[in-house]
Amino acid sequence: MNIALIGAKGRMGRAITDAAQQTGHAIAAALDAGDDIPAALAAARADAIIDFSHHSATAANIAQAVALNTPLIIGTTGHPADEKKKLLAAAAAVPCVWAGNYSVGVNLLYALTRRAASVLGPDYDAEVIEMHHRFKKDAPSGTAARLLEIILEERHLAADAVRHGREGITGERTPTEVGMHSLRGGDVVGDHTVIFAALGERVELTHKASDRAIFARGALRAAVWAVTQKPGIYDMQDVLGLT
Secondary structure, three states: OEEEEEOOOOHHHHHHHHHHHHHOOEEEEEEOOOOOHHHHHHHHOOOEEEEOOOHHHHHHHHHHHHHHOOOEEEOOOOOOHHHHHHHHHHHOOOEEEEOOOOOHHHHHHHHHHHHHHHHOOOOOEEEEEEEEOOOOOOOOOHHHHHHHHHHHHHHOOOHHHEEEOOOOOOOOOOOOOEEEEEEEOOOOOEEEEEEEEEOOEEEEEEEEEOOOHHHHHHHHHHHHHHOOOOOEEEOHHHHOOOO
């Protein structure tokens, strides 16, 4: 495939470039802030556009993909909810995969967590633990937040059921609360564990990332999948056939 990459100089952009070389795909255009992106995209005639740039540029990048009728893969984050809703509506004019995490393993973890939360009833206490490198500025991680959402959805719980850590005399754990614990240290790329604990047994689902290349390979897999799809909004659950 020939791929136009927006955000090529960023950490993910460099990882995608390396992954493309390893898997036989060509970067037809490596673009970043300051480039004439509309002209470069038109000249590249790429099979797909992958955007890991900045949320302020997403609207313009969607407009270019739609104008060129080119499938679009978006990994950019940080959009306010109301803005993202408008962007999704615009991007639906082409096959568009929009995901916060392109790891194949993490997306399988989402599906397994949903299944476990559905099968294991309220007798199984749910806790989520995530660990990232010392430089990460937000907590919990976006992946952990999604895991929490899945558990809340399957158990029909409101957001106030989440307990972020525990300290002091907290009393007994309530049957409906979902624990969230964020750890920070060293150079950990990303570890996520979902625990379902009952009296007498415990189920743990864990994903550990040791190389950011997993996200790049997932984005490329999404691009290969998207070129055969009808216009619309998809995520990695669709790409992997997990929906």
